[in-house]
Amino acid sequence: MTVRTEKTGTTLLITIDRPQARNAVNAAVAAGLAAALDLLEADPELRAGVLTGAEGTFSAGMDLKAALAGESPEVPGRGFGGLTEAQTTKPLIAAVEGWAMGGGFELALGCDLIVAAEDAKFGLPEVKRGLIAAGGGVIRLPKRIPYHLAMEFLLTGEPVSGVRAGELGLVNRVVPSGEAAAVALQLAEKISANAPLALAAVKKIVRAADGVPDADAFAAQRRELASLMGSQDVREGMQAFAERRDPVWQGK
Template sequence: MNEVRTERVGSALLITIDRPEARNAVNAAVATQLSAALDELEATPELRVGVLTGAGGSFSAGMDLKAALKGESPVVGDRGLGGLTEAELSKPLIAAVEGFALGGGFELALGCDLVVAAEDARFGLPEVKRGLIAAAGGVVRLPRRIPHHLAMEILLTGEPIDGRRAGTLGIANRVVPNGEAAAVALQLAEQIAQNAPLALAAVKAVVRSQDPWAAQRTESTRLMRTADVREGMTAFAERRAPQWTGR
């Protein structure tokens, strides 16, 4: 049974967690299939950006606790929850969030590079209410994304915020009417896909590096040797759109 669907939309891969009856909670099958979808994104040159969303008006309620009690793991190797939260993807990934993004669902969104949120989406890390912590990246990433005291309120109270609040805090790049998150995320994906794929990957490599200055020098030097840089400069001089080859 396919619990994660993929669809190619222009230069983007739309990845949909399809367990609406469980609010798209992540069990072993979802984790394995989501990891495979991310592999498809990485391995396909024609695909430049991924968009992750959920079916049935909900993004993801996080780890499937019932499945976990049966011994299922929502973690894939060293790639973290859903094969995403600790994965080092070279291509940009956008979360399109409708409805619930709770616990691991919020952490999946935090594992993406950009977030488009519906106005009434619900973001929360309620793990402390169950004696746990948000250990799939929540306690690591959230305090790096928003002011410390605001992150700590979300982490320590376990109370959710809506999409509007997420936009105000800077968790979401775009806040859109309910039902439009995926469409807007795909529009944003196409805007990103117009840029040089090697440059996009280089941006991600520098941002996640433990030594960003050294990584910046390395990536910039490498890019200057590529055909895409020459194409970008030539296209600018000739006043035309560049034709990227990823070389």
């Protein structure tokens, strides 16, 4: 099994498990990640996901040997690794130890938050192989950090450490080596305490607002807010606040 899943409370821990290939993405990994995301979406008890790699490496990116043999690391409609173009409703956190190179970095960029070990390595070396970072790197990275810094990644292909990624604002937390998954799970637990419909609405509105005029973004937000205001969870949230207790979310 190249992708393992484990329920940890209300979080699904997703682990790429090809340590002998530095967790590089082949067709089996892509299919496994797509299936894991389906599980996360379908299970009402799960509120968030954490994506990591086995044995101290996040992912070395596309498995070049598999690609040369004709395997595709993409899932139609879901992009590289079955993740980079997937439209998920539940928050997903990347927990990065070791190398997150090429497509591995792009998997992390496809998540909503990133926790990185201080000695992790992030890089987009595709130009060194005559390629481009087509799994979201070229598109997403200039939106996450300043243009000139993103272009240094994309044009030199040189990696940076987890500490540097933190300085650039590319990751949410920088933690000691070996602690990325644990901290990501803690972060997921905090997120999961919030209303699931509201979390999904935040993700949907952020996607809808990307690159569109403010008027269109606010229109999309009004539609989502109208749906939220009719939900049982909004009433529960207000009532719990008034009664000074923790809300019990139903997701409806």
